[in-house]
Amino acid sequence: MSKKQKNNTGIPDFELETLARMLLPKIQEMFKDEQIQREFENWKAERTNKQEKKELD
Numbered sequence: 001m002s003k004k005q006k007n008n009t010g011i012p013d014f015e016l017e018t019l020a021r022m023l024l025p026k027i028q029e030m031f032k033d034e035q036i037q038r039e040f041e042n043w044k045a046e047r048t049n050k051q052e053k054k055e056l057d
Contacts, residue, residue, distance in 0.1 A: 007013055030036055 007016065
């Protein structure tokens with residue numbers, strides 16, 4: 001079980017939880033799309049490459 005992080009956004013917890021309950025199913029549905037999965041994998045690879053390049057500089 002992960003440790004709950006402290007909310008320091010100024011947004012009440014119940015509002016964040018309501019927003020998460022609304023968005024999570026839509027995000028999960030979106031990531032079922034193979035094109036979205038490929039785009040996400042490409043984004044992760046680009047990010048990794050940028051981080052590796054930054055570490056070498």
